[in-house]
Amino acid sequence: MDTDTKVNINLETLRFVYSRYKEIIVPVFVIFVALLLLVVVIKPQIEDYFRSREEIKLTHKRIGVLKRNLNQLSNINESVLDSQLLFVKSALPFSKDFAGVLNAVSNSADFAGVKIGDFALAIGDLEETQITISGVPSMNLNLGVTGGMRNVNDFIYRLGQTLPLSEVIGVRLDRASSTVQILFYYRPPPPLVSNETTPITPLGKSHLMVIEKLSSFINIASESQNLGEVPLASPSAPIPTFPF
Amino acid sequence: MNSDINLLFGEKIISSQKKRAKTIRIFAGVFVAIVGVLSIAIFMMARSQDFSSLKKEQDSLLHNIRLLSKKQATLLLVEERVRNITDILIKREDYYRIINIILGKVPTNVLIESLDVDKKEFSLKVSSTSLSFVDELINNLRDISIKSEIPITVLTLDSLVVDTKTGNYSVSISADF
Numbered sequence: 001m002d003t004d005t006k007v008n009i010n011l012e013t014l015r016f017v018y019s020r021y022k023e024i025i026v027p028v029f030v031i032f033v034a035l036l037l038l039v040v041v042i043k044p045q046i047e048d049y050f051r052s053r054e055e056i057k058l059t060h061k062r063i064g065v066l067k068r069n070l071n072q073l074s075n076i077n078e079s080v081l082d083s084q085l086l087f088v089k090s091a092l093p094f095s096k097d098f099a100g101v102l103n104a105v106s107n108s109a110d111f112a113g114v115k116i117g118d119f120a121l122a123i124g125d126l127e128e129t130q131i132t133i134s135g136v137p138s139m140n141l142n143l144g145v146t147g148g149m150r151n152v153n154d155f156i157y158r159l160g161q162t163l164p165l166s167e168v169i170g171v172r173l174d175r176a177s178s179t180v181q182i183l184f185y186y187r188p189p190p191p192l193v194s195n196e197t198t199p200i201t202p203l204g205k206s207h208l209m210v211i212e213k214l215s216s217f218i219n220i221a222s223e224s225q226n227l228g229e230v231p232l233a234s235p236s237a238p239i240p241t242f243p244f
Numbered sequence: 245m246n247s248d249i250n251l252l253f254g255e256k257i258i259s260s261q262k263k264r265a266k267t268i269r270i271f272a273g274v275f276v277a278i279v280g281v282l283s284i285a286i287f288m289m290a291r292s293q294d295f296s297s298l299k300k301e302q303d304s305l306l307h308n309i310r311l312l313s314k315k316q317a318t319l320l321l322v323e324e325r326v327r328n329i330t331d332i333l334i335k336r337e338d339y340y341r342i343i344n345i346i347l348g349k350v351p352t353n354v355l356i357e358s359l360d361v362d363k364k365e366f367s368l369k370v371s372s373t374s375l376s377f378v379d380e381l382i383n384n385l386r387d388i389s390i391k392s393e394i395p396i397t398v399l400t401l402d403s404l405v406v407d408t409k410t411g412n413y414s415v416s417i418s419a420d421f
Contacts, residue, residue, distance in 0.1 A: 023265035027272035034275035042279065045286045052293055059298045066305040073312040073319075081318050088325035092332070136328055149347060149356060157340040165329065167336040171343065173359040187328055192320050196309055200316065207326045214329065 062197050069200040076202060084203070084211060090163045091214050093186045096139055097164050101184045103220040104162040105143065112155035114147030117177065138167075138183035145180055149173045156180060162218040337363060345393050349384035353377045357414070367402075367418040378404075378415050385417065395421055 018025065093100065109116045119142060145152050156168050159182065170181035203211075309316070342361060350356055350370065354377050357369040368385075372378050382401065389396040402416040 023262075024268055027265070027268040030272040031268070031275050034272070034279045037279050038282070042282050042286065045290075046282075049286060049289055049293075052290075052295065056293060056295060056298060059295075059302060063298065063302050063305060066302065066309060070305055070309050070312070073309065073315050076315055076319065078315055078318075081315065081322065085318050085322050085325075088322055088329060092325050092329050136332060149343075149359065153340055153343045153347070156343070160336075160338075160340060165332050167332065168339040169337075170362040171339055171360070173343070173356070173361075175357060185332055187325075189321060190324060192317050196306055200319070203319070203322065203326075206330075207323065210326050210330050210333070213333070 065197050065199055069196070072200045072202060087211065087214065087219070090219050091165050091217070092136075093164050094189050096186055097184070100164045100220070101139065101141065101166075104159060104164065104166065104184075104218075105141075107218065107220055108155050108158035108162055109145070111158045112147065112151050114145050114151045114155045117144030117146055119143045136185050136187050138185045141182045141184060143180045143182065145178045147178070149175075149178070152178045152180070158218075161216075162220070163214070342366070342394055345388060346385075349381065349388060351377050351380050351384070354381055363421070365418055365420045367416065369414070369416050371412050371414045373412055375413055378413055381415075382417065385419065389419075394419075397421065 090100070105116060105119075145155060147155070152171075152173055156171065159166055160168070164184055164186065166182050166184045168180060168182050170179075172179040339361060343359065346359060346361075346366060346368065347356070350368075353374065354370045354372045357371055358367075359369075360367040370378070370381065372381075382399075385396075385399055388394050389399065396419045398420040400418050402418050403414070404416075405414045406412070407414070
């Protein structure tokens with residue numbers, strides 16, 4: 001006996017099956033299409049909706065920061081800020097300030113009553129200059145100073161109170177002649193990466209205190225340029241009266 | 245004749261098939277309704293989000309801030325300068341104070357030949373006609389450490405030379421910070 005069942009699939013068979021089961025086939029097909037739409041179309045749309053809601057939230061936040069930044073910047077007094085920049089530039093110049101160095105040395109020597117003898121000023125490439133404190137570049141100056149030990153010490157003191165900022169790194173006091181090794185600091189301006197969404201704050205109290213401390217230093221550059229006093233108020237305060 | 249023939253059997257099958265078909269049709273209807281409702285809901289919710297006006301507001305603010313970019317750059321520069329200046333002021337050594345303290349510890353009858361000071365140590369060369377003054381100097385220098393005027397860790401008498409002709413004592417003292 002032949003146990004294999006042979007099925008003849010042709011249009012007639014399909015029509016027969018359809019007509020026999022059409023009450024079930026159509027709804028099952030509809031359910032299948034509905035599920036497909038849910039997964040392929042509706043689910044991604046729901047995800048898109050929540051994604052754009054998040055983006056709207058972030059945008060609101062960003063707008064808040066931008067409004068505050070715009071407010072802060074608008075309130076800052078530009079002329080006060082510019083003069084503060086000039087002043088801090090005198091303290092820490094953007095580049096090697098040879099004139100500033102020589103003026104500071106000469107002024108301090110006059111004050112202390114010492115004579116400056118031979119000196120060596122190491123002028124090199126930016127890459128070769130000595131880096132000491134926190135990676136701030138500097139020029140190395142070796143000075144021969146003639147005068148009493150206490151006078152030389154007064155010279156060191158005066159130099160420390162004169163701009164541009166310097167640091168004594170070695171002293172040899174001798175009855176005949178002394179040697180002082182000094183670093184004069186400078187720092188090229190860093191590349192300022194502008195991020196408009198970073199909150200902007202005006203100069204804080206600590207910054208203003210540093211500027212106030214520096215204002216007690218001797219600033220020969222400002223004296224020669226007749227820049228007057230540095231406004232110590234926050235740039236967002238009303239402009240004080242000072243000569244320019 | 246076969247007594248097992250159930251004339252109602254075929255009708256039962258047909259009835260259960262009809263029930264099944266009805267259930268499936270109901271499910272299909274429910275699914276279609278769900279898809280329809282969800283589509284309408286998503287459409288309404290998406291319409292309620294007004295992103296374009298927010299974008300316009302953001303762009304306008306950015307434009308106004310860019311007009312003040314010079315001020316912003318100046319402010320950042322001043323802050324950067326002040327930060328570095330603060331670092332320098334905090335970390336630089338006060339050689340004037342150190343030298344003043346050392347010179348102040350040298351008795352008047354002791355002559356200072358030289359004084360070398362750097363970040364890590366100082367070295368003092370003196371001469372005197374009497375050892376007692378040298379002794380006073382050494383005690384004074386020890387006091388510097390005891391009173392924490394300068395953080396001396398090691399105080400060393402490097403050399404003591406006497407010139408028998410003049411009776412002068414030359415002393416070399418060094419100290420580590």
